Amino acid sequence: MPGQKQRIYSSNVDVKGFSFLESKKQSKEEEKPSFADLTLCLLEVIIAQLDLKDNIRASAVCKTWREAGLYVRKVDKPPWLMYLPKRGNLFELYDPLQLKMYTLNLPELAKSMVCYSRDGWLLMRKTISSEMFFFNPFTRKLINLPKCALSYDAIAFSCAPTSGTCILLAFKHVAFGITATSTCHPEATEWVTEDLNFHLQFGSDTLKHSNVVYAKRRFYCLAGQGSLYYFDPSSREWHFIYAYKQPCPYISGRLSYRYERKKKRIFLAVRKGVFFKIYTCGGEKPIVYKLEDDEWEEINSTTLDGLTIFTGLHSSEMRVNLPWMRNSIYFPRLRYNVKRCVSYSFDEERYYPRKQWQEQEDLCPLENLWIRPPKKALDYM
Secondary structure: OHHHHHHHHHHHHHHHHHHHHHHHHHHHHHHOOOHHHOOHHHHHHHHOOOOHHHHHHHHOOOHHHHHHHHHHHOOOOOOEEEEOOOOOOEEEEEEOOOOEEEEEEOHHHOOEEEEEEEOOEEEEEEOOOOOEEEEOOOOOOEEEEOOOOOOOOEEEEOOOOOOOOOOEEEEEEEEOOEEEEEEEOOOOOOOEEEEEEOOOOOOOOOOOEOOOEEEOOEEEEEEOOOOEEEEEOOOOEEEEEOOEOOOOOOOOOOOHHHHOOOOEEEEEEEEOOEEEEEEEEOOOOOEEEEEEOOEEEEOOOOOOOOEEEEOOOOOOEEEEOOOOOOOEEEEEEEEOOOOEEEEEEOOOOEEEOOOOOOOOOOOOOOOEEEEOOOOOHHHHO
16 A cells, blocks of 8 residues: 555654664764863863862862862962053053953052062152152052162062061172172161172173072072172172083074074073073073073973963063963063963973064063062952
């Protein structure tokens, strides 16, 4: 009968169609991605948004989630990038970990320039009167300082001015073998200035000296050729640290002519008493050395051990185990199109963003700096 044949034909189609759909469904289920397929970097970004209680719960899912949860739970807080406007009182601060931008209205900083940054404090100098003061952009606390008469090459301070042990240092190479050195503290009425016997051996005009760091109760700085020296405030003496210097191809060697027109910088950073020096040259790969047993050793992604270096002319910071930011150098140049900063990844051996600036452009402009935010920084916004 026609109807019976039709039913038999339909039954055959249903059986074949069912087997086809079933196999297609199984293949889709096999290809369907799951949370277990997420990379460790993505898991860290996701779990970083959780509070401690939910972080512990997520860490119990599997071994990969546990690893990501522990990294985020023990993570250091990175410094924020502070952009100093040339006009107006509206200052922008960028959190490189959360990828967020904040603003602060700071009329107290009008007609002033930043000299140094440490522990969330700024050392400022008024452009007209040259008077100096400490300023905390979050608490708005201001501490006046006596005027520094020395036309210094570099200036720094040891710790927060409210600690009671803060020391300020300013120095200038005035003649061969003579370094004018000024020191002060927040409660002082004047700076103490002396001409000390020491030759800083500054380099060329394109690479004079690094930023100044404070460690082991001393102020440290790098000369233009990479020599490490320090000032001891207790003895008021300058000293060299005799360590073998690895030559930097950007400032020496037979291929140095390739880098003559590019902006060169040298930076010094310290973490737990271990010193790092960083050479940069335009868009070339940064070169990082670590001081080991009186010898500078070049390091890479495997020997950085998860460190993140934040370089700058006003100061440098180092952090460990920052989610998706490990084994990288961050520079205080802000990308105005998407409000993010330039960085270099040693794991991927490339800049982010790639080649979005001219090779001669400076990655560390004077108007940008890294600053350490307080624990509840958002309460001050």
